[in-house]
Amino acid sequence: MPTDFWDHEFFMKMAIRQARLALADGEVPAGAVIVRATDAAGRAIRPILIAQARNQVERLKDPTAHAEMIAITQASGAGGDWRLAGTVLYATKEPCPMCAGAIMLARIHTVVFGAADPQRGGAGSAFNILDNPALNHRCRPIGGVMEEECQALLREFFASCRTRGIRILRQSAQDSGERSRTNSTAGRMSIRTCNGPIRMLRLKG
Numbered sequence: 001m002p003t004d005f006w007d008h009e010f011f012m013k014m015a016i017r018q019a020r021l022a023l024a025d026g027e028v029p030a031g032a033v034i035v036r037a038t039d040a041a042g043r044a045i046r047p048i049l050i051a052q053a054r055n056q057v058e059r060l061k062d063p064t065a066h067a068e069m070i071a072i073t074q075a076s077g078a079g080g081d082w083r084l085a086g087t088v089l090y091a092t093k094e095p096c097p098m099c100a101g102a103i104m105l106a107r108i109h110t111v112v113f114g115a116a117d118p119q120r121g122g123a124g125s126a127f128n129i130l131d132n133p134a135l136n137h138r139c140r141p142i143g144g145v146m147e148e149e150c151q152a153l154l155r156e157f158f159a160s161c162r163t164r165g166i167r168i169l170r171q172s173a174q175d176s177g178e179r180s181r182t183n184s185t186a187g188r189m190s191i192r193t194c195n196g197p198i199r200m201l202r203l204k205g
């Protein structure tokens with residue numbers, strides 16, 4: 001693949017721009033772009049951007065609306081072919097198992113990602129879906145490209161969730177008054193936009 005000589009950071013910056021748009025929408029900041037590297041005959045061509053997308057789970061109320069899934073749909077539509085052989089997908093975050101499965105079905109050649117996801121990454125951190133000898137297609141994963149920038153976006157998102165969560169809980173305590181002290185469940189609420197360890201917060205007192 002000619003991508004061995006590509007400047008991966010150039011395309012990762014495009015994915016990061018998408019992730020920033022997601023962050024501005026209050027979504028988990030994840031962005032993805034897909035770039036075509038070869039023509040139908042497998043010959044190297046100048047890179048062509050064929051898709052760029054951001055996470056839209058909250059906006060679309062769709063748990064499958066991850067950046068990679070939307071980018072794959074865009075790229076398939078743009079090329080009139082669901083087979084995306086000869087393409088490279090750039091993602092700010094290691095693809096989850098769902099997206100890794102879609103990447104395999106689309107026969108994407110290479111996945112370049114920024115931040116690894118030790119909890120549920122499907123590119124080898126938690127599950128090795130992309131480069132698995134048991135499957136009939138193998139995709140080459142390359143991790144750690146602009147990792148710090150990609151992780152910083154995620155940290156910013158979770159920090160904003162904590163800030164909003166504390167504000168919501170304080171409001172909740174004021175609204176519920178006496179109940180918050182007598183009912184053990186008062187002051188406890190789920191914050192839908194947050195994942196992971198801060199999904200549930202408990203109000204003290």
Ligand SMILES: [Zn+2]
Nearest residue numbers: 066095096099
């Ligand atoms: Zn995903």
